[in-house]
Amino acid sequence: MIAAVPGPPPVPGPVTIIGAGGQGRETHAVLAALARLDPRWSCAGFLDDAVGPGGPGLDDDTAAALARLGVEVIGHVGELVPGTPHVIAVGDPSSRARIDRALAAAGCPPESAVVLVDPSAVVGADVVFGPGAVVQAGATATTHVRTGRHVHVNPGAVLSHDCRLGDHVSVSPGVVLAGGVDVGDRVLLGAGATVLPGRRIGDDAVVGAGAVVTDDVPAGVTVVGVPARPLGTRAPEDRPA
Numbered sequence: 549m550i551a552a553v554p555g556p557p558p559v560p561g562p563v564t565i566i567g568a569g570g571q572g573r574e575t576h577a578v579l580a581a582l583a584r585l586d587p588r589w590s591c592a593g594f595l596d597d598a599v600g601p602g603g604p605g606l607d608d609d610t611a612a613a614l615a616r617l618g619v620e621v622i623g624h625v626g627e628l629v630p631g632t633p634h635v636i637a638v639g640d641p642s643s644r645a646r647i648d649r650a651l652a653a654a655g656c657p658p659e660s661a662v663v664l665v666d667p668s669a670v671v672g673a674d675v676v677f678g679p680g681a682v683v684q685a686g687a688t689a690t691t692h693v694r695t696g697r698h699v700h701v702n703p704g705a706v707l708s709h710d711c712r713l714g715d716h717v718s719v720s721p722g723v724v725l726a727g728g729v730d731v732g733d734r735v736l737l738g739a740g741a742t743v744l745p746g747r748r749i750g751d752d753a754v755v756g757a758g759a760v761v762t763d764d765v766p767a768g769v770t771v772v773g774v775p776a777r778p779l780g781t782r783a784p785e786d787r788p789a
């Protein structure tokens with residue numbers, strides 16, 4: 549759950565991006581925007597298990613996209629040297645949690661996950677993002693917002709006053725969380741979803757794209773529609789630990 553504590557601002561420097569897919573390249577865009585303002589920021593390269601032992605290798609589209617950006621995959625996730633500043637840019641919350649656990653087991657200190665906030669994001673003074681947060685262009689977090697580890701806030705999303713987000717939450721583009729929303733761990737909030745004030749979204753829940761959440765969503769439940777209604781539930785044994 550939420551382990552964020554107010555701390556010093558991130559120290560600009562080279563950052564390794566874990567995951568070379570779309571989320572990874574979007575994260576690279578955040579890093580590039582930061583580097584335009586402060587050249588101490590840079591991308592040290594991508595790590596992706598596609599190039600690891602038994603991996604399928606990078607697909608042609610990904611390789612071409614990385615080449616256009618002038619960056620490359622320098623190894624697989626297990627090759628991250630403990631202490632290296634990094635972010636986990638993998639969109640799926642459960643996969644992100646799994647990688648975070650594996651890195652911790654390999655001795656990576658929690659604080660080596662850096663916070664990247666796009667310069668165009670609007671972030672209030674009383675907002676604390678936990679280690680590894682990536683906040684993309686045009687996102688807003690107003691006041692008294694707290695997040696756990698490795699939360700992704702994608703373009704244009706709004707986190708209103710007093711929202712709490714757990715670990716490994718994905719806030720898709722255009723999501724609106726009204727005031728005082730409480731989001732559990734590993735939740736996916738789909739593109740354009742809206743959550744009304746004070747609602748609670750349980751661990752491992754999924755809010756479908758475009759949904760309007762008017763009631764609390766229990767753990768592991770997927771809801772869709774306006775107003776949001778359950779589509780399905782992940783059995784506890786199918787949920788990530």
Ligand SMILES: CC(C)(COP(=O)(O)OP(=O)(O)OC[C@H]1O[C@@H](n2cnc3c(N)ncnc32)[C@H](O)[C@@H]1OP(=O)(O)O)[C@@H](O)C(=O)NCCC(=O)NCCS
Nearest residue numbers: 702720721737738739754755756757758770771772773779
């Ligand atoms: C809710 C969601 C997780 C369901 O995925 P799924 O389990 O694979 O569901 P399916 O695509 O098989 O659809 C099942 C049913 O739900 C409906 N449905 C799916 N997503 C819906 C949504 N967002 N709103 C309304 N209905 C939806 C489908 O039309 C289908 O209805 P039917 O059975 O009457 O044909 C997914 O559709 C979704 O919205 N994901 C969010 C993705 C997103 O925003 N990603 C952002 C990345 S940046």
